[in-house]
Amino acid sequence: MAEQRNIVILGASSAGLQSSHYILKYILPALKAKNDAKYHVYNIAPSAHFYFKIASPRVAASTTRMAAEDIVFDLHENFKQYSSDDFTFIEASATGLDTSARTISYRSHKGSEDERLPYHALIVATGSRTIHQAFSSSSVIQDTLDSITSTNEKIQSAKSIIIVGGGPTAVEFAGEVGEHRNGKPGWLSKPERKVNITLITADKQLLPSLSPATAKKAEQKLKAVHVDVLYNSRVTNTSTAKEGHTVVTLGNGENLETDFYVPAYGVEPNSSWLPNELLDGKAKLITNKETSRVDTAGPRVYALGDITSYSRNNVWDILAAFPALVVNIQRDLLSYDALQPDAKPKGKDRIIQLDALVNMVVPIGKSDGVGEIKGWNFPSFLVSVLKGRDFLVNMSAKPMASGVKTKEVKWTAEESAI
Structure with a gap:
């Protein structure tokens, strides 16, 4: 009987969603073609809905300005394109990580006891939460919707x-x-x-x-x-x-x-379930800022998004780190040898290239705002065109939820030398 190797992604916001779609579309088929084991992808998240928090300032102000349903996406609907033989979504919160046993503990909101799932590879993308709940969703979506209603009123x-x-x-x-x-x-x-x-x-x-x-x-x-x-x-x-x-x-x-x-200030990382020795002084997961690996957690453990120690809590850092994450995890998985499970993979790592300059586009109302891209002033009319009209719902949120625009990251010859 073929060995079962689970690829587990924790979190289903921007970082977790993109990782899940990419692995299912591009990495899993390559692993299945290798035919050396049975692979299954799991996504574990507290809510079965993706809340596009980038647009939350408008919805929180008034749902007459933008409806809450415009920024909430059903994950079951968006994941149904994948076979149950390949993928399982679990609506639950992570409660523990055992790096020695290589297992994740989680608990559903309807359960009273933890369940465990072994992982062959793990991506931690549990993100962060805001003080005011209307600006993020870190539990069941109804809690956020209730906060939006109360805030509006x-x-x-x-x-x-x-x-x-x-x-x-x-x-x-x-x-x-x-x-x-x-x-x-x-x-x-x-x-x-x-x-x-x-x-x-x-x-x-x-x-x-x-x-x-x-x-x-x-x-x-x-x-x-x-x-x-x-x-x-x-x-x-x-x-x-x-x-x-x-x-x-x-x-x-x-x-x-x-x-x-x-x-409306600050965020707190969703890291209380992680072992203290894996966290830095800000309760973020200590992550290699070049490779996106969590080196101290053992092989084939990665992190992406606000939970990482290198993140500045913005979507630009996710976009910058994503190519390195998917290239490195794909090579790690394809080069895996069961006889040498801890061996360093062959090939060259893709290195994260974070922009030293902060990129930021800030709408102030529907047709005004400010911003800077790569140190250059972003005119207010472009702020309106790019983000102010719908806070990127059509350009970013919908494609992210469905994975429809998830494109393959091409390897270089050095990276693919496995």
């Missing part, structure tokens, strides 16, 4: 809103809320202020990864929809006041009271 009724954060999510969300509640500015007119919106950042500028000039433009565009920006101010505490209001305490001791408070 509070934004619609609030007379004052405080948003905390200075990164792209905070700026995009503030712009969406400002345009939704206060109106869209015209060529020669400014909308009437209907609600007080304050964006608080601990930094001296918005979008600190970008140039001060671009940050200043972002502030000006936010002011056009009546969003006030408060700099160099760190929130140290929040508490509930009368009538459900929130009191926000700043580092200087000042208290601000608001109808609705939204934390």
Whole structure:
């Protein structure tokens, strides 16, 4: 009887989805042609739905601006193109990793006990989660949908809103809320202020990864929809006041009271299930920044996306690392020798080429925004064309969910020398 070799991908957001589709389309057929074992691909994720969090700032502001169903994709539907002989999707959360036994532990939301699955190769793509749940999905999708509904309702009724954060999510969300509640500015007119919106950042500028000039433009565009920006101010505490209001305490001791408070800063890696010795000081999985391998976890273990120690928590890093991941895992698997299971694969590794410059496109409302690509200023009309109209739903989210545009990464002669 042929040996069973499982290829397991943990996570079904951007990194996990792309990895799963690629392996099923290009790597699995090559392994089956080798005919040395029985291979099966598993994807394990907490939800059977892919939530396109890039577009979450618009949906969280109001589903009249973009419907929630436009950015939620049924994974069963998008994976049904693959044979059950080749692929299994498991709706469950990872609960442990045993690198010695080479097993993954997981638990479904309907179960009370962990189950285990042995792996021959493992890709960890469990990503990260946001403080405010409307901006990401790390559990069953209903939790995120409920947060979207609650956020929409509070934004619609609030007379004052405080948003905390200075990164792209905070700026995009503030712009969406400002345009939704206060109106869209015209060529020669400014909308009437209907609600007080304050964006608080601990930094001296918005979008600190970008140039001060671009940050200043972002502030000006936010002011056009009546969003006030408060700099160099760190929130140290929040508490509930009368009538459900929130009191926000700043580092200087000042208290601000608001109808609705939204934390839109930072992410936390989904790594609590991983052994501590595999994590760095930021609770991220220690990953080789050149090969995408998790060297300390043993052979044929990889990571991609926000969970990795080299990630700057953006989609550009996933795109940059993806070719190296799939080339290296394909060569590792094809060159595997059962008589020498820990032998280093032949051939040359594909090396990750991360862009030293931060690429960022930040819509501020549907037809305005700022950005920088490879250090060059990105004009506002191009921000609107590229991302502002639908937050990349048609260009990126739908193809990513279905894998329809997943293209094969070609090997070089040195890389394919197995």
